[in-house]
Amino acid sequence: MINKDVWDKNRGGRKTRSAIGVFLTGLCASLAALALLAVLGYVIYQGARAVNPAFLTQLPKPVGETGGGVANGIVGSLITVALATLIATPLGVLTGIFLALFGRGMVAESVRFLSDVLSGIPSIAIGLFAYTLLVAPFKHFSGVSASVAFAVLMLPLIIRTSEEAVRSVPQTIREGALALGMSVYRSTMQVIVPAARPAIITGLLLSIARVAGETAPLLFTAFGSPFWTVNPTQPMAQLPLQIFNYAISPYEDWHRQAWGGAMILILAVLVLNITARFVFAAPKNRQ
Amino acid sequence: MTTSAPSRKATSFRVDDLAAFYGSRQAIGGVTMDFAPHAVTALMGPSGCGKTTLLRCLNRIHEILPKARVEGKVSLDGEDVYDSGISAIELRRRVGMVFQRANPFPTMSIAGNVTAGLLSDVPNSARAQIVEKALRGAALWDEVKDKLNQPGTSLSGGQQQRLCIARALAVEPEVLLMDEPTSSLDPISTASVEDLMESLAKEYTIVVVTHNMQQAARVSNYSAFMLSGEDGIGHLIEMSETRQMFTKPTDPRTEDYITGRFG
Amino acid sequence: MRRRADSARRSDAFFLFCVYAAAAFFVVIVAALFVMLTKGSWLSLQTFGLKFLWTSEWNPVNNTFGALPLIFGTVVSSLIAIVLAGLVGILAATFLADFAPRWMARPLSFTIELLAAVPSVVYGLWGLFVLAPLIRSYIGPALQKTLGFLPLFQGPIYGVGLLTAGIILAIMILPTVTAISRDVIAAIPEDQREAGMSLGATKWETIRSVVLPAARTGIFGALILALGRAVGETIAVTMVIGNRPVISASLFAPSYTLASVIANEFTEATSDLYLSALIELGLLLFVVSFLINAMARLMMWTVFRDK
Numbered sequence: 136m137i138n139k140d141v142w143d144k145n146r147g148g149r150k151t152r153s154a155i156g157v158f159l160t161g162l163c164a165s166l167a168a169l170a171l172l173a174v175l176g177y178v179i180y181q182g183a184r185a186v187n188p189a190f191l192t193q194l195p196k197p198v199g200e201t202g203g204g205v206a207n208g209i210v211g212s213l214i215t216v217a218l219a220t221l222i223a224t225p226l227g228v229l230t231g232i233f234l235a236l237f238g239r240g241m242v243a244e245s246v247r248f249l250s251d252v253l254s255g256i257p258s259i260a261i262g263l264f265a266y267t268l269l270v271a272p273f274k275h276f277s278g279v280s281a282s283v284a285f286a287v288l289m290l291p292l293i294i295r296t297s298e299e300a301v302r303s304v305p306q307t308i309r310e311g312a313l314a315l316g317m318s319v320y321r322s323t324m325q326v327i328v329p330a331a332r333p334a335i336i337t338g339l340l341l342s343i344a345r346v347a348g349e350t351a352p353l354l355f356t357a358f359g360s361p362f363w364t365v366n367p368t369q370p371m372a373q374l375p376l377q378i379f380n381y382a383i384s385p386y387e388d389w390h391r392q393a394w395g396g397a398m399i400l401i402l403a404v405l406v407l408n409i410t411a412r413f414v415f416a417a418p419k420n421r422q
Numbered sequence: 423m424t425t426s427a428p429s430r431k432a433t434s435f436r437v438d439d440l441a442a443f444y445g446s447r448q449a450i451g452g453v454t455m456d457f458a459p460h461a462v463t464a465l466m467g468p469s470g471c472g473k474t475t476l477l478r479c480l481n482r483i484h485e486i487l488p489k490a491r492v493e494g495k496v497s498l499d500g501e502d503v504y505d506s507g508i509s510a511i512e513l514r515r516r517v518g519m520v521f522q523r524a525n526p527f528p529t530m531s532i533a534g535n536v537t538a539g540l541l542s543d544v545p546n547s548a549r550a551q552i553v554e555k556a557l558r559g560a561a562l563w564d565e566v567k568d569k570l571n572q573p574g575t576s577l578s579g580g581q582q583q584r585l586c587i588a589r590a591l592a593v594e595p596e597v598l599l600m601d602e603p604t605s606s607l608d609p610i611s612t613a614s615v616e617d618l619m620e621s622l623a624k625e626y627t628i629v630v631v632t633h634n635m636q637q638a639a640r641v642s643n644y645s646a647f648m649l650s651g652e653d654g655i656g657h658l659i660e661m662s663e664t665r666q667m668f669t670k671p672t673d674p675r676t677e678d679y680i681t682g683r684f685g
Numbered sequence: 686m687r688r689r690a691d692s693a694r695r696s697d698a699f700f701l702f703c704v705y706a707a708a709a710f711f712v713v714i715v716a717a718l719f720v721m722l723t724k725g726s727w728l729s730l731q732t733f734g735l736k737f738l739w740t741s742e743w744n745p746v747n748n749t750f751g752a753l754p755l756i757f758g759t760v761v762s763s764l765i766a767i768v769l770a771g772l773v774g775i776l777a778a779t780f781l782a783d784f785a786p787r788w789m790a791r792p793l794s795f796t797i798e799l800l801a802a803v804p805s806v807v808y809g810l811w812g813l814f815v816l817a818p819l820i821r822s823y824i825g826p827a828l829q830k831t832l833g834f835l836p837l838f839q840g841p842i843y844g845v846g847l848l849t850a851g852i853i854l855a856i857m858i859l860p861t862v863t864a865i866s867r868d869v870i871a872a873i874p875e876d877q878r879e880a881g882m883s884l885g886a887t888k889w890e891t892i893r894s895v896v897l898p899a900a901r902t903g904i905f906g907a908l909i910l911a912l913g914r915a916v917g918e919t920i921a922v923t924m925v926i927g928n929r930p931v932i933s934a935s936l937f938a939p940s941y942t943l944a945s946v947i948a949n950e951f952t953e954a955t956s957d958l959y960l961s962a963l964i965e966l967g968l969l970l971f972v973v974s975f976l977i978n979a980m981a982r983l984m985m986w987t988v989f990r991d992k
Contacts, residue, residue: 149887150887152889153888154889160779164777164780167796167800167860167863168796170800171799171803174807178807229704239488249711251978252979255981256971257919257974260718261718267722307525311521311527311586312527313483314514315515316511316518317511330527348803348805348806375920379920390814397807401807404803404804408799509694
């Protein structure tokens with residue numbers, strides 16, 4: 136017969152306290168997950184009323200008139216982000232290759248350190264940098280200055296993911312290429328980097344998602360516009376700016392449109408993220 | 423098959439007083455040996471004796487590891503391959519390597535893999551011919567001739583290894599280094615690769631690292647036995663014609679190894 | 686030995702040049718960031734000197750620019766965020782690292798990480814039209830009723846203000862705290878847990894007394910990193926903080942942060958001094974977040990180095 140007192144499973148209420156502990160931590164985790172669903176859900180709920188073909192294809196209407204759309208913002212944002220990707224990709228991928236294959240010692244460590252630290256610099260400070268570099272000297276706003284700010288924001292992520300991608304190509308592939316007497320250029324760009332391509336693309340998608348929703352730098356680089364803007368050397372309409380301006384305005388109709396724009400933006404960003412993580416890369420094994 | 427005079431020149435290939443280091447740790451020391459042209463030389467010994475390290479010094483692959491270092495001489499046709507004027511890349515075009523686990527390039531087709539090592543100035547018209555010649559030389563042509571555009575990784579293990587051999591042959595080296603090429607293969611693939619080694623030896627200088635004594639006895643003309651001492655440094659204990667090493671070894675340690683007393 | 690064809694040598698040299706040049710150019714960009722921001726702030730730096738940091742008046746009308754109210758707003762809103770996100774995040778991370786079964790932990794982690802992907806302006810929108818009204822109508826009055834004896838919860842409740850900004854920031858930095866803490870906790874070797882449990886402790890007790898203390902440094906690093914994010918957050922905060930450069934004791938009062946003043950006033954800046962003062966705020970943000978991130982990375986490095 137078991138002596139219940141000696142083998143008391145709940146001695147001192149420990150089992151209860153443990154159960155409460157697990158429940159509490161689980162509650163917090165659920166709360167965090169629910170927060171996302173709450174925000175996403177409400178944005179879709181409000182935004183769905185605003186998004187329709189007209190919304191997606193028309194220009195904004197002047198103050199006081201209802202209706203209109205965010206077509207110029209969508210196009211403008213696509214252009215600035217595309218330009219930024221063009222700038223940041225070769226720079227970031229090559230730096231990642233440098234860190235994975237050619238850099239040694241303190242030099243490589245410093246580059247890595249700078250990249251990590253840069254990833255935490257507020258986007259508004261980087262926007263100011265782009266302003267001093269490309270807006271002030273030319274005395275007008277431009278899409279290019281926004282793209283430069285975006286590119287600087289994208290670089291740390293591209294560098295880190297490219298480095299990891301190249302590092303994870305098996306050493307035996309690298310040795311196989313070198314043992315053939317392949318030149319450094321060919322062994323790197325025709326064997327190793329192609330093998331790392333899926334992971335590099337994942338990193339690119341994630342960094343695009345990162346900047347697609349950025350608003351702060353746009354305030355004084357692209358500046359925004361109510362017209363069709365496709366010339367990057369001039370101010371350009373940007374979707375996040377339109378959302379921001381509509382949201383802080385006093386007009387009900389503009390609030391409605393802000394929700395519509397927000398829905399487009401959040402869905403685009405989430406789709407990019409999910410595509411990056413599931414289509415191109417198996418979920419990383421977190422230790 | 424009639425024996426014909428080898429069409430490739432007999433390259434002299436030897437090491438003198440070779441020592442290899444990983445940082446401060448010495449892996450092999452005082453190795454002096456000659457690799458006979460148009461023959462198979464087997465490097466054998468228990469795990470950790472330094473035979474693979476020695477092999478990797480021969481094509482300067484050893485040096486891609488950080489802090490790796492070599493002392494002594496490796497001479498190809500009388501020239502020290504570690505001389506600062508000689509490019510490792512050029513050396514590796516003359517001394518090719520096949521690795522323990524087949525490593526076809528994952529993003530290339532079978533044909534692409536074979537031509538991977540070719541210089542860019544080789545015209546496209548010549549490439550198809552080179553692909554066929556190399557694959558025939560690796561006894562793989564008949565099995566893959568209809569699927570040259572399929573990925574290199576779609577082949578079986580034994581086929582992949584022969585693809586890697588074809589890839590190495592396409593560069594037309596003089597020496598072929600093989601690091602335990604059959605250790606991850608099934609017996610049938612092993613047998614075909616061993617047959618390959620024999621036929622390749624007619625044209626090339628083959629140096630093969632093996633942990634399988636029976637393979638060394640079957641395949642090689644010359645055998646070298648290595649052992650690492652108490653200091654952890656691998657040394658060459660004995661080298662001779664294979665038949666002699668296996669019937670009348672001169673060093674008692676060699677005899678112990680061959681008769682299976684250890685290793 | 687045949688020398689390599691000169692063209693092959695040249696293309697390799699060019700390739701290596703490109704690789705090294707890219708890395709060098711990246712370093713130049715980071716340096717240029719600091720240089721250009723300093724250059725832009727020069728006028729303000731010369732005019733106000735260090736007093737800038739503790740002058741409590743931010744008045745563009747008479748060209749008085751003091752950063753103190755902005756620093757106050759930034760610090761308080763970030764502190765609220767860290768406290769809230771730290772509490773929820775560390776507990777959530779504990780659950781994800783040790784208590785949740787694999788099939789639950791992965792999707793849950795992923796969902797929480799997606800919080801980081803939501804654009805700032807969307808959080809701002811939600812904060813402005815969902816959270817602010819909630820605070821004005823329900824949460825604020827409730828807090829005032831129960832904790833109103835504290836000056837923190839006194840005063841008029843507008844809906845926008847420090848508390849709202851702090852809560853929005855907390856949601857925004859929650860994924861950082863959770864993900865990094867989870868990694869840190871999971872990195873604690875299994876044998877530490879086994880040691881605890883073999884002493885007769887329950888899993889919960891082991892986590893609480895063995896694992897979490899061991900993860901202390903890394904978790905602290907996660908909090909520092911999250912703090913860095915909170916300090917620099919601009920758009921969401923601008924939309925819910927009320928944008929008034931005053932220092933007050935009440936959490937319900939409107940306030941202003943370093944980042945949101947730049948966002949609001951940059952394009953309206955009329956004088957060179959005004960512009961320069963705003964850029965100096967940007968420089969301040971840059972320096973502060975650089976130091977915060979460097980410190981956090983150092984801490985994380987010591988945690989993961991021994992793994």
